[in-house]
Amino acid sequence: MTHPIARFDIVGQYTLKLEFTDGTTQEINFQPVLHGALFGPLRDPEVFNAVILDQEVGTLTWPNGADFDPATLHEWPAVRAELAARAQAWAEPTPNEPRARPTREWSRRAAEEPRRAAHSQRLGQREQRWLNTVHGIAKAQP
DSSP states (O other): OOOOEEEEEEEETTEEEEEETTSOEEEEEOGGGOOHHHHGGGGSHHHHTTOEEETTTTEEEOTTSOBOOHHHHHTHHHHHHHHHHHHHHHSOOOTTSOOOOOHHHHHHHHHHHHHHHHHHHHHHHHHHHHHHHHHHHHHHOO
């Protein structure tokens, strides 16, 4: 089940207060998960604070393309420890340390692709119904 975000406020360094469309709220400190190529750049407070609410999908996005599934953010207390542990695997290796292969991350993204495509298709269908309604109203008027 998705839980779109209705609004958010920056309440501290790397911390956002989220309000979801179902009326629940979460105050999330993202610092433990800000590692790796995608989320690591958000450690820069200026970049982190450039977060916006993507109204189309109801989630937070950053200028570098980083985002989180709104359902994950809604259930943050239950998934926080696992995400923080995974973020350590995303961390940049030291110069003498071999790079970890990103197979788990890429596999997760590949598994989510059909869900994202279905979501985009539903949004497209809604937009088409709205356009058909608008065009129908325009044709009915003299």
